[in-house]
Amino acid sequence: QVQLQETGPGLVKPSETLSLTCTFSGGSISAYYWTWIRQPPGKGLEWIGYVSKGGRTRYNPSLESRVTISADTSKKHFSLNLTSVTAADTAVYFCARDPKGDWAFDSWGQGRLVTVSS
Amino acid sequence: QSVLTQPPSASATPGQRVSISCSGSSSNIGSNGVNWYQQLPGTAPKLLIYSNIQRPSRVPDRFSGSKSGTSASLAISGLQSEDEADYYCSSWDDSLNGWVFGGGTKLTVL
Numbered sequence: 290q291v292q293l294q295e296t297g298p299g300l301v302k303p304s305e306t307l308s309l310t311c312t313f314s315g316g317s318i319s320a321y322y323w324t325w326i327r328q329p330p331g332k333g334l335e336w337i338g339y340v341s342k343g344g345r346t347r348y349n350p351s352l353e354s355r356v357t358i359s360a361d362t363s364k365k366h367f368s369l370n371l372t373s374v375t376a377a378d379t380a381v382y383f384c385a386r387d388p389k390g391d392w393a394f395d396s397w398g399q400g401r402l403v404t405v406s407s
Numbered sequence: 408q409s410v411l412t413q414p415p416s417a418s419a420t421p422g423q424r425v426s427i428s429c430s431g432s433s434s435n436i437g438s439n440g441v442n443w444y445q446q447l448p449g450t451a452p453k454l455l456i457y458s459n460i461q462r463p464s465r466v467p468d469r470f471s472g473s474k475s476g477t478s479a480s481l482a483i484s485g486l487q488s489e490d491e492a493d494y495y496c497s498s499w500d501d502s503l504n505g506w507v508f509g510g511g512t513k514l515t516v517l
Contacts, residue, residue: 324506333409334444334452334495336506349505383451391499391506393442393457400451 291315293384293398301378301405307371311384311398318342318360322390323367325358327380328400335380340367341390374405410435411496413509420517424484427512429496431477435507439499441479443472446493446511455494456481483514491516 297309311323325337338348340358348356352371360367371378381402385394412430419425429441441459444452454463456472459479471482479498483490496509 333511334497334508336508338505347504350503391439393440393454393497394444394452395454395457395463397451397453 291386291396293386293396295382295384295398295401297401297403299402299404301374301403302407303375303405304373307369307374307378307382307403307405309369309382309384309401309403310366311368312364312366313384313386314365316386318362318365318367320388322387323358323360324385324387324394325369326383326385326394327378328383329377329380337369337371337382339387339390347390376405379403379405409510410500410503410507411498411509413494413496413512415510416513416515418515418517419486421486421488423486424482425486425514426483427481427494427496427514429479429481429509431479431498431507433477434502435477435498435500436474436479437477438501441472441474442497443470443481444495444497446495448492452495486516488516490514 293313301307322339324339340360355372357370381400383400384398386396443456445455446452459474460472493511495511500507
């Protein structure tokens with residue numbers, strides 16, 4: 290049974306960098322596509338991007354200039370960095386697993402609320 | 408605005424059947440599979456339907472999916488109070504080279 294857990298600061302100042310880590314258990318990092326998805330309070334879901342089993346990344350074009358997703362195979366976690374944040378980046382950030390990259394998200398973390406405020 | 412279009416709300420009484428629609432385009436639903444996620448209040452989404460019609464083993468057969476052209480639907484029969492949740496459709500978009508979601512439908516069990 291795979292489990293994912295997001296960790297990182299819950300408060301980030303405007304213009305700074307949002308950094309989150311997703312740690313998982315019950316699977317191999319090299320066998321899946323690891324994804325970040327966010328949900329602003331009271332709103333819908335937005336795909337941020339993924340890092341593939343081979344280390345390849347793909348990002349939402351609307352966020353691509355500010356996003357980096359990376360994986361640490363030895364530590365079984367993957368990370369999200371979002372630079373130059375504004376209040377519009379306030380959201381619950383979820384990490385999720387996709388076996389094929391364009392199939393479906395079959396496991397999700399519980400989510401981490403990140404508020405952008407001074 | 409979301410790339411995929413869903414009605415913002417739906418409602419029905421226990422035992423009834425309800426259907427939620429999801430409309431897209433040729434670059435997403437028209438050429439790729441549709442997934443549905445259920446998000447209970449205060450929790451993370453869970454995969455409900457994948458590849459248009461498939462159900463993970465843990466999902467009751469009261470839930471079913473369908474797709475025609477650039478639209479898809481989620482149907483829930485024998486509605487139960489615990490089905491009250493937000494439902495999201497999703498599909499890969501070949502133009503964006505990424506995942507897109509619907510805006511979500513809030514289902515109320517009256």
